[in-house]
Amino acid sequence: MLDDTEIPILLTRLQDKSPQVRAKACKALGKLGPKVLEFKGIVPSLLRCLEAEDWKLRAAACRALGDLSDGVLRYKGVVPALLSCLEDKHWKVRRAACLGLACIGHEVLKWTDLGSSVRPYAEVVQGFLRCLQDADRRVQAAACETLSGFGSIILEYKEVRECLLSCLQDEDSDIRRAACKALGKLGPSVLQYEGLVPSLLRCLEDKCRSVRRAACEALGELGPRVLEYGEVVPGLLRCLEDEDRSVYHAACTALGQLGPKVLENREVVAGLVKCLTECSKDGEWYASYVICEVLGKIDSEVLQSADVVPNLLRYAKDKDWHVRDAVCWALGQIGSGVMPYVDVVASLLGCLEDNDKRVRRIACDALSKLGPKISKNGFLKDSEVVPSLLRRLKDEYWCVRSIACEALGNLGSEVLRYPEVVPALLVGSKDKKREVRRRACLALCQLGSGVLQYENVLPSLLRCLEDKVIRSHVCGALGLLGLEVLQDEDVLSSLLRCFKDEDANVRDDACGALAEFGPEVLQYGELVSSLIQCIWDDDGDVRDTVEDVLDRFGVALVPGLLGCLKSEDWGLIAPACWALGRLGPRALRYEAVVPSLIRCLEDDKDRLVRDDVCDALGKLGPEVLKDADVLPNLVQCLKDEYKYTRRAACEALGRLGPEVLKNREVVPGLLRCLKEEEWVRTRQAACEALGQLGLGVLAYEEVVPSLVACLADKDWGLRRRACETLGKLGPAVLKDAGVVPGLVSCLGGGSWDVRLEACWALGELGEGVWSYPAAVAGLQRCLEDENLWVREAARKTIEKLGGKASFGG
Incomplete structure (x- = not known):
């Protein structure tokens, strides 16, 4: 086995006088792959080998360059050198050049030396087209098959498609086979070009078996969309009766690749079952295996009409383990549809005692998948299901032991009628293989609280x-x-530690465990506090799980959250506020919610808590205003030293709506944040809040001029919100002469978001905007804006106002 230390030696051998030594060095470098490009001199040396007199050396260098992948394209001479090799006098060099270019991949198509007027991959494609018409059939076949290396982009060339069609009808079977393989590898993109699939279907009737096999394989690789051609299924069904085993292997596989829809066809299922029978008679284990795998994907509604299950059961004792394995797999995949057949469980139990460990593993897996149905249908009574699985817990093969544990867990609490089950799973929880330990513990938990009567269960957990x-x-x-398990203090302590584990997966599962316990778990205040603290977890999956748990428990969490608000730890108070806000108005069923939040706002000195309290009050909705302390405290927060609190107060006031205007300090406070605030996010929130409070804000003269000033701000987000707010306030803002010119200025340049909102706002202001010629011109320009949404907004604005004033005023 070569390693990096050999590369300098191989580089030296590339300079050897012997062509044989240099050719072997080329092959060795190719096997090492792209990492050899880190060494200087490799590619130039390979390029020199392409000029050697020895054809074997030239061919080896072509293949090596291809094996180095698209990294070789950093060297300008690579593509021209390989293209010249496509015209080499020796056919093996030409074939190696084809393979090399295809291995480099679609990036090679971007190379050109013919100027900008030529499509960038023209030279490479033209070189391949010449090879497709090469005098040597072997070169033609190689060029045809390797076309797929360039990806679907190669089909954009009409000449390539025509050449492929010609190859599918070539007198040489190797070329027809290569064309079929190329179409399969090019994938579903083939379907958009006329003629290719029909020609491929004709190859299913080819006199050469290798062509028929390649055509079947290609149709499977084209995927479910190829079913648009009605002849695909009948053609593959005919291939199921082919005299050549490799052809019906390929046809079976292809039918499985075409998706579940094709297996709804009863003729297909019947054909597969018939084929399974014939294959087993002939001892064709591989074909039987493939067919069983395909039959496992059949919809349960089709099962009975084609006698699928009885035929599968017939081969559960086949002499070849591959077939027995596939039968078990198929029965498990079909699932509950097999349960009406009384012999299914017996057959799987027989396979549990199989001499081959792989068959035993798949049989266990099938019983695991069928577990709930086995229990529901009463198969556990007076049967060998549990005793057989218990024997498998002692299997020499760890994977069998592991899945046997899972199967016992899936059978449910009924297995506890067997006193040996729990002790056997406890032994499994100490297994040297972690997967066995894991599944044994999970099985114990799945069996429910009944396992707790065994004294060793809790210590094992x-x-x-x-x-x-x-x-x-x-x-x-x-x-x-x-909940019974939490009565053990050690279990409760261990679970609490899991919430602070360094492994995010442990924290995630700890949060999820609370949902499994149900709402009754909320009586454990420590667990609720631990869950709430995970709201701010660093891991996104943990945070998502916490949110799911909050949604599941709903308002039942409120008492626990109120308890968290009494804590002195801001790391607990802040996420509790957030959780209350997420619950929304539902949380107000508990009268203590608002007073508790106000108390946090008044008493707590931590700025992060004030931020989250404001946010929670806003999300709880206008009902919170029934508490007289809410508005004064929110107004006070507009002056807070912490910018995040000021922003949260602005957002909260906006969410609470027009009712907040009864406090005369609200609008002045928002205007102060809008004009004097340094942090733009607070200014944006204040601007948006003014729009949410409605027309009542116009009672304050400074509102509209302040919003107009924002239209010229350097921050596009503030400009957008100012446009939106002015639009919401409607025609009444036209009293300020600066409104329309300000909006018109937002129609030109800058962010498309701003232009869109400006268009919308002008439409909301009414026909008065047409007295401004600049507004007309601005909307006209927006009709030709580069952004689709802006153009659409301008069009709708013009249509909206068109009945009130003719366009152009």
């Missing part, structure tokens, strides 16, 4: 909670055991 490898999964499953 505690041990697993200390296991760094599996504790995340065990923590997440604890909720399945019910």
